[in-house]
Amino acid sequence: MEDPTLDKILNQYKCDSKKLLPILQAVQEKEKYLSEATMKYVAHKLDLPETQVFGVASFYSHFALTAKGKYIIRLCDGTACHVRKSDNVRNTIRETIGLTGNEQTSKDLLFTLEIVSCLGACGLAPVMVINEEVYGQITPEKAQELITEIKRKENANN
Numbered sequence: 001m002e003d004p005t006l007d008k009i010l011n012q013y014k015c016d017s018k019k020l021l022p023i024l025q026a027v028q029e030k031e032k033y034l035s036e037a038t039m040k041y042v043a044h045k046l047d048l049p050e051t052q053v054f055g056v057a058s059f060y061s062h063f064a065l066t067a068k069g070k071y072i073i074r075l076c077d078g079t080a081c082h083v084r085k086s087d088n089v090r091n092t093i094r095e096t097i098g099l100t101g102n103e104q105t106s107k108d109l110l111f112t113l114e115i116v117s118c119l120g121a122c123g124l125a126p127v128m129v130i131n132e133e134v135y136g137q138i139t140p141e142k143a144q145e146l147i148t149e150i151k152r153k154e155n156a157n158n
């Protein structure tokens, strides 16, 4: 089945297999992640082996191979943040967005929680970033409040 969104991107690069990297970047920008079906489609259109496309996508860490939420929450667990109890914040975030087991993304695809090593703002520890917004000295209560507010806004828009 044809995919007009992917075709548009592929056509911008004239279906040139040498442009695989920028094509995958453009696709990810549009679709937020590279699904298996998407990579197969790109391989087919570029006349490349699927293994080559999967190989490139999994080699570069900036490619996401699983769906991500609309809001990416990055919580720092570097030393400064860890000693200031970022663990407690993480547990509260997981509970608030409903993550279980190894899940990183909420079922409603609203939130993805990523634990990172140092956000370079150790003086503000513990630090959390939601998309581009930085929150310092974050507490479990404050994190819960911010997430609840986002959920409220999103529900109001739907």
Ligand code: FES
Pocket: 076, 077, 078, 079, 080, 081, 082, 117, 118, 119, 120, 121, 122, 123, 125, 126, 127
């Ligand atoms: S350790 Fe968290 S910002 Fe540096």
